[in-house]
Amino acid sequence: MKPPIELLDFLKTEDRFVIATHINPDGDGIGSAIALSEALKQMGKRTLLLCRDAVPYICKYLPGSDRFFTYETVKTAAADISSYKNLILVDCNHPSRTGMDKVNDIPFDIRKSAVIDHHETDRDYGDIRWINREAPATAMMIYDLLKELGTRMSKDIADNIYAGILVDTGNFRHDNTSAEVLRIAADLVDAGAQPTQAYRSLFESWSNGRFLLFIKTLDTMEIKDGIAMVTITKKMFEETGTTADDTENFVEFPRIMKDINVSVFLREMDSDGYKVSLRSKGGFNVAKIAAEFGGGGHKNAAGCTVKGDLQTAKREILSRIKAS
Amino acid sequence: MKPPIELLDFLKTEDRFVIATHINPDGDGIGSAIALSEALKQMGKRTLLLCRDAVPYICKYLPGSDRFFTYETVKTAAADISSYKNLILVDCNHPSRTGMDKVNDIPFDIRKSAVIDHHETDRDYGDIRWINREAPATAMMIYDLLKELGTRMSKDIADNIYAGILVDTGNFRHDNTSAEVLRIAADLVDAGAQPTQAYRSLFESWSNGRFLLFIKTLDTMEIKDGIAMVTITKKMFEETGTTADDTENFVEFPRIMKDINVSVFLREMDSDGYKVSLRSKGGFNVAKIAAEFGGGGHKNAAGCTVKGDLQTAKREILSRIKAS
Numbered sequence: 001m002k003p004p005i006e007l008l009d010f011l012k013t014e015d016r017f018v019i020a021t022h023i024n025p026d027g028d029g030i031g032s033a034i035a036l037s038e039a040l041k042q043m044g045k046r047t048l049l050l051c052r053d054a055v056p057y058i059c060k061y062l063p064g065s066d067r068f069f070t071y072e073t074v075k076t077a078a079a080d081i082s083s084y085k086n087l088i089l090v091d092c093n094h095p096s097r098t099g100m101d102k103v104n105d106i107p108f109d110i111r112k113s114a115v116i117d118h119h120e121t122d123r124d125y126g127d128i129r130w131i132n133r134e135a136p137a138t139a140m141m142i143y144d145l146l147k148e149l150g151t152r153m154s155k156d157i158a159d160n161i162y163a164g165i166l167v168d169t170g171n172f173r174h175d176n177t178s179a180e181v182l183r184i185a186a187d188l189v190d191a192g193a194q195p196t197q198a199y200r201s202l203f204e205s206w207s208n209g210r211f212l213l214f215i216k217t218l219d220t221m222e223i224k225d226g227i228a229m230v231t232i233t234k235k236m237f238e239e240t241g242t243t244a245d246d247t248e249n250f251v252e253f254p255r256i257m258k259d260i261n262v263s264v265f266l267r268e269m270d271s272d273g274y275k276v277s278l279r280s281k282g283g284f285n286v287a288k289i290a291a292e293f294g295g296g297g298h299k300n301a302a303g304c305t306v307k308g309d310l311q312t313a314k315r316e317i318l319s320r321i322k323a324s
Numbered sequence: 325m326k327p328p329i330e331l332l333d334f335l336k337t338e339d340r341f342v343i344a345t346h347i348n349p350d351g352d353g354i355g356s357a358i359a360l361s362e363a364l365k366q367m368g369k370r371t372l373l374l375c376r377d378a379v380p381y382i383c384k385y386l387p388g389s390d391r392f393f394t395y396e397t398v399k400t401a402a403a404d405i406s407s408y409k410n411l412i413l414v415d416c417n418h419p420s421r422t423g424m425d426k427v428n429d430i431p432f433d434i435r436k437s438a439v440i441d442h443h444e445t446d447r448d449y450g451d452i453r454w455i456n457r458e459a460p461a462t463a464m465m466i467y468d469l470l471k472e473l474g475t476r477m478s479k480d481i482a483d484n485i486y487a488g489i490l491v492d493t494g495n496f497r498h499d500n501t502s503a504e505v506l507r508i509a510a511d512l513v514d515a516g517a518q519p520t521q522a523y524r525s526l527f528e529s530w531s532n533g534r535f536l537l538f539i540k541t542l543d544t545m546e547i548k549d550g551i552a553m554v555t556i557t558k559k560m561f562e563e564t565g566t567t568a569d570d571t572e573n574f575v576e577f578p579r580i581m582k583d584i585n586v587s588v589f590l591r592e593m594d595s596d597g598y599k600v601s602l603r604s605k606g607g608f609n610v611a612k613i614a615a616e617f618g619g620g621g622h623k624n625a626a627g628c629t630v631k632g633d634l635q636t637a638k639r640e641i642l643s644r645i646k647a648s
Contacts, residue, residue, distance in 0.1 A: 172496050172509075173527075177519040182510035185496075189503035199497040205582040208547055218539045223532055258529040 001135060003116075003145045006128045010114055011040065011149065016084045018108065020050040022092035023099045024245075027059055027167030027202050029091035031160040032116070032138040034064040036090060038160070039151040048084055050074055052099040061201040062163055063156035071103050085111040091138040091164075093117040094125045116141055136176035139164025143184050155192030162193035166202055210246040213237070217250055227321055228254035229264040231274075231310060251277040262286065262321055266306075266313060273307040276317060289320050325459060327440075327469045330452045334438055335364065335473065340408045342432065344374040346416035347423045348569075351383055351491030351526055353415035355484040356440070356462040358388040360414060362484070363475040372408055374398055376423040385525040386487055387480035395427050409435040415462040415488075417441040418449045440465055460500035463488025467508050479516030486517035490526055534570040537561070541574055550585040551645055552578035555634060557592045575601040586610065586645055590630075590637060597631040600641060613644050 011017075019037050021029035029051070037047040049068045059065055069079050087108075093115045095101045115126035118135035135141050139161045151157065165185055169177045172185070189195060206214075213236060220231045232247060240246075244267065251265035261284050265277040276293070278286035280300050287302040293316075295304020306313040335341075343361050345353035353375070361371040373392045383389055398405050411432075417439045419425045439450035442459035459465050463485045475481065489509055493501045496509070513519060530538075537560060544555045556571060564570075568591065575589035585608050589601040600617070602610035604624050611626040617640075619628020630637040 172519060173523040175520040177513070179510040179513035182506050182513060186503040186506035186510060189501070189506060195496060195501040196499040203497075204580045206580045208581055208583055211578070211581050215539075215542045215545065218542065221539065254535070256528045256530045257532055257535050259532055 001132055001141055001144045003148055004130055007114055007130050008148060010128055014086050016046045017086045017088050018048045018050055018084045019088045019090055020098050021090050022097045023052045025051050025053060028137050028139055028164035030055055030059045030065060031062060031163035032142045033090045034062060035142050035157045035160040038064060038157045039146045039149055042151055048079060048081060058202050058205045061197065062160055071106060074106060082107040085109060087113040089115045091117055093119060093121045093131055094123050136181050137164045137168035140184060153191040158188040158191035158193040162188045162198055163202060166198050171199060171203060209240040209242045213240040213242045213246055214250065226259055226261040227264060228260045229314065231266045233268045251279050255279060255281060264317055273305055274313045276304050276306055278302045288324060292320055325456055325465055325468045327472055328454055331438055331454050332472060334452055338410050340370045341410045341412050342372045342374055342408045343412045343414055344422050345414050346421045347376045349375050349377060352461050352463055352488035354379055354383045354389060355386060355488035356466045357414045358386060359466050359481045359484040362388060362481045363470045363473055366475055372403060372405060382526050382529045386484055395430060398430060406431040409433060411437040413439045415441055417443060417445045417455055418447050460505050461488045461492035464508060477515040482512040482515035482517040486512045486522055487526060490522050495523060495527060533564045533566045537564040537566045537570055538574065550583055551588060552584045553588040553638065555590045575603050579603060579605060588641055597629055598637045600628050600630055602626045612648060616644055
């Protein structure tokens with residue numbers, strides 16, 4: 001994946017860059033931003049790493065993660081953001097994904113912007129746009145960009161790119177795990193990236209409360225006709241000291257069973273009703289089910305909300321799944 | 325890892341080989357044996373795949389897995405085992421690990437034997453011994469052997485070697501995940517191996533009963549001072565229609581919590597007492613604990629048995645852990 005010439009020129013010509021990633025940042029956003037920042041540092045440039053939210057706990061092992069500013073801390077004089085005129089968005093392609101468009105008082109005057117991302121887009125933002133929806137991770141694009149820039153692959157850069165790849169390929173288990181992904185991962189390990197440390201930090205850093213929530217969630221499981229259904233109530237969050245963030249990937253877990261084709265996850269909302277996440281294997285299209293409730297998604301991963309009490313919500317979802 | 329010349333000579337000179345792997349076979353034993361068999365087939369040789377136990381469900385997706393004989397089916401005329409004189413042990417290094425030494429009536433007269441393995445050994449078996457304890461998987465050694473033999477890397481061979489690597493590196497998360505592991509995995513994907521299919525088959529093929537047993541096990545969890553302890557009783561096996569085999573890797577799961585340093589798993593035995601599995605992170609040495617009960621293992625993974633009722637067993641294990 002060759003980066004566009006204009007992007008290379010932009011990085012070589014300018015001297016100071018704000019590198020921002022999306023809200024609720026993950027290993028691909030954080031790792032890609034830091035790796036690019038380190039490469040620009042090698043070129044003698046100054047960079048400022050920016051994200052609305054603090055770096056999540058699981059990414060704090062990444063070298064350079066302590067250099068991120070939030071929208072609060074970036075207003076301090078130490079950040080000196082008013083001296084920057086160039087913006088690079090990483091792992092997202094519009095300021096709305098960074099939350100930046102809603103903050104008026106960051107003293108940042110953008111003169112030129114670039115976008116490096118592998119997500120779908122329906123809006124044109126950025127003077128330079130490098131969007132590759134085929135890329136398994138933005139970190140893979142950063143790897144190619146750094147090759148073009150002639151960056152020395154330090155251990156710090158390798159750790160950050162490896163994190164992005166690990167998160168977005170689900171530790172080499174999603175179907176975007178290509179030979180190229182594995183070959184680049186090998187190069188990164190040669191450069192010092194540590195697979196076990198990365199896996200433990202990114203996938204095995206649950207709080208005890210999250211684990212207790214997981215057990216309580218599994219206890220609600222009902223299995224019937226190849227469908228597994230679990231529920232989380234507000235009371236369960238209270239009892240375990242957790243929040244909705246702690247439920248990430250819970251809906252994936254029941255597919256560990258070979259005879260489960262659809263996994264349904266219902267989470268009680270603060271307002272009336274339930275947030276429903278749907279996952280399927282093979283040919284079963286859950287996006288169609290979600291669409292019937294005004295939601296959306298892809299064939300094997302979709303979501304919607306259902307009004308009413310739990311029994312009604314379960315009954316409605318189940319009947320639509322069985323009818324399809 | 326260069327295979328010994330004598331092994332290459334043996335494979336090139338002889339015409340018929342029995343390839344056997346260990347009892348309770350896993351993806352590395354099955355995959356390595358099939359891959360070697362396919363390579364020898366390319367050389368015009370005949371091979372017979374042998375294992376005491378049937379190929380496990382999770383390995384049945386592997387091309388060639390239906391060619392395995394058990395110690396029962398190999399006695400039939402179709403197997404024609406009496407016409408074979410050469411034995412290759414794969415992923416084990418002594419006939420006792422295959423259970424073959426206990427079966428008298430297999431009409432098999434071994435004239436020459438070879439061993440290809442990455443496990444520890446304290447006995448010398450085999451006219452030709454290729455044992456590399458540094459190899460992450462026997463499948464990695466098979467990969468190198470096939471390169472030396474000039475084997476064409478077919479999709480069928482690639483799938484089998486990939487399975488061995490995946491199982492023995494825990495899908496690229498154990499600390500044997502080297503750059504070489506990832507680079508060879510990339511070559512195998514280029515040759516047609518399918519990461520997602522392999523992962524789903526090998527790691528996501530639980531029966532519903534096993535999943536219910538998992539939930540029941542987690543429900544027994546007690547967490548204190550960085551120690552997580554779970555118990556499985558005979559009653560739980562009965563209630564879920566499962567056996568001890570279904571508990572594989574359960575003891576690993578609590579380490580998903582960042583604050584858990586030791587995971588203890590107690591399984592009620594048919595005879596008096598409990599089988600105890602211990603796992604730890606970092607510096608904590610569970611082999612020392614296990615040794616105090618007459619068991620053994622490594623620093624981060626060990627096991628032993630404890631006599632008496634459940635409360636006594638738990639108390640004794642916990643007090644030793646806290647004292648160390």
